[in-house]
Ligand SMILES: Nc1ncnc2c1ncn2[C@@H]1O[C@H](COP(=O)(O)OP(=O)(O)O)[C@@H](O)[C@H]1O
């Protein structure tokens with residue numbers, strides 16, 4: 001696909017901690033046009049009572065510090081400023097934030113696990129998490145969401161000079177859950193960030209992973225798989241903002257959709273600013289549409305404002321299961337349902353293979369298997 | 375002892391009639407070669423028997439031991455004992471060869487093979503066909519050379535042990551070494567005398583390694599001449615021109 005030569009987007013211009021700076025979305029805005037606002041249960045218009053029950057627990061390996069801090073803690077909001085109305089609502093709504101710190105040069109064994117569990121109840125809940133990986137440290141974070149909730153949160157990943165952070169975020173909510181979330185990673189010089197998002201459950205999940213760079217040499221890889229069943233709205237909105245020279249980003253999201261009104265939305269925005277010479281970026285979204293009545297909206301958008309990129313591209317495909325694949329497997333005696341499962345598992349599995357921690361890879365694969373078996 | 379009977383089979387693709395009444399009977403212990411020029415409908419015959427959704431049956435019957443294959447789904451046909459080695463095996467991303475083979479063997483046998491036994495069968499099958507054992511972990515046909523794909527088709531033939539095998543141009547695109555290896559595989563498959571082979575080919579070359587009992591010449595969607603192995607020699611000498619002219 002060719003490169004876009006549009007002027008700078010106005011999409012991500014706005015950022016503020018103040019809720020009043022964001023108007024209540026009507027659904028006509030570019031940022032909200034795909035999201036069924038009526039199903040947000042008041043997260044977007046201030047009508048949700050803050051009475052929801054969401055419990056967050058953190059498990060840390062040795063050498064990792066986890067603290068619950070008050071709203072005035074200076075580490076909150078340093079890497080990320082809310083970029084839309086719901087994000088600002090969450091920013092103003094949480095009571096305590098979780099701050100996890102991995103000290104300089106530390107390499108804790110095992111993953112830091114954050115469990116976010118919705119316990120139902122009326123009303124919304126808000127959260128805020130900051131993960132700081134200090135220079136030259138290495139860490140893996142697993143965030144898993146389950147249960148019933150109306151939940152909005154912001155997560156900041158601050159990756160220091162030469163540090164590496166791997167994140168797996170699993171959205172395996174109950175069928176009626178609503179979750180609107182921003183995950184922002186800020187990469188210092190030579191930092192490495194690996195994000196793997198798995199979104200399976202929930203009535204409406206809108207997750208916006210974004211990346212910014214504060215020094216050269218940063219390397220971000222953002223992968224995601226989703227499986228959308230009838231009636232579900234699963235939306236992923238990616239933004240990689242290249243403002244520093246010689247950084248890399250790679251985005252690869254894949255989803256399968258089946259059933260009436262299964263709706264996937266993928267927005268992939270990459271901005272390469274004037275100073276970001278030597279940027280190398282690629283973004284890809286692929287959707288497998290398994291039945292009639294399912295719909296995938298996929299919008300990649302690459303804006304290049306410098307003449308000196310190392311590589312920049314994007315692609316988006318949405319298609320049906322390939323008859324030839326199914327035929328080949330069936331011709332070897334494999335029944336249709338199993339052939340179909342094998343092909344879908346293969347399609348998503350190729351991405352899941354990228355998860356380097358075996359235990360996590362298996363957990364994600366098992367979650368997808370369970371989804372396929374439904 | 376098995377028998378595949380094709381009776382007056384008529385097949386269309388996208389409303390275009392391709393097969394115009396094919397009659398052919400393959401019995402266990404027999405090898406039939408179908409030879410014909412490009413575009414004469416050989417692959418159409420193979421795919422139609424196997425049940426590829428692109429091909430519409432407009433008339434006739436295909437019976438395997440009296441069971442009407444045309445009434446069965448693709449996988450049921452395979453489980454009934456039919457095998458098609460494809461001219462262009464399909465690449466299936468993300469599905470590993472070993473996973474695929476285990477699923478196929480499980481489906482065809484009706485029970486999962488014992489893991490150790492399966493591993494042993496797979497290893498010896500791959501060795502016999504000079505397939506590197508690393509292929510088991512690769513994605514199905516993905517990035518395989520033409521010859522590797524064909525060897526892999528024969529590996530499946532040997533593992534699945536069907537009653538009747540239809541081999542669609544398994545020889546094309548093979549160098550001499552690969553042709554010998556593949557032919558040996560086919561000969562191992564026929565050695566029991568309890569299996570039938572329908573060997574589709576454009577060239578006579580493979581018939582030096584896999585000796586047919588019968589040769590059928592295919593042109594414009596039907597069998598236009600039949601005979602013994604000597605018919606292949608005649609084709610070798612004279613080519614297909616006489617048939618294509620006659621039926622054009
Ligand atoms: N999928 C298809 N769509 C349209 N035409 C086809 C298709 N498959 C085969 N044909 C046509 O059917 C005829 C026979 O093709 P094929 O069976 O592949 O011949 P062969 O295997 O003998 O070379 C050709 O004219 C070909 O163009």
Ligand SMILES: [Mg+2]
Nearest residue numbers: 416417461543
């Ligand atoms: Mg052919």
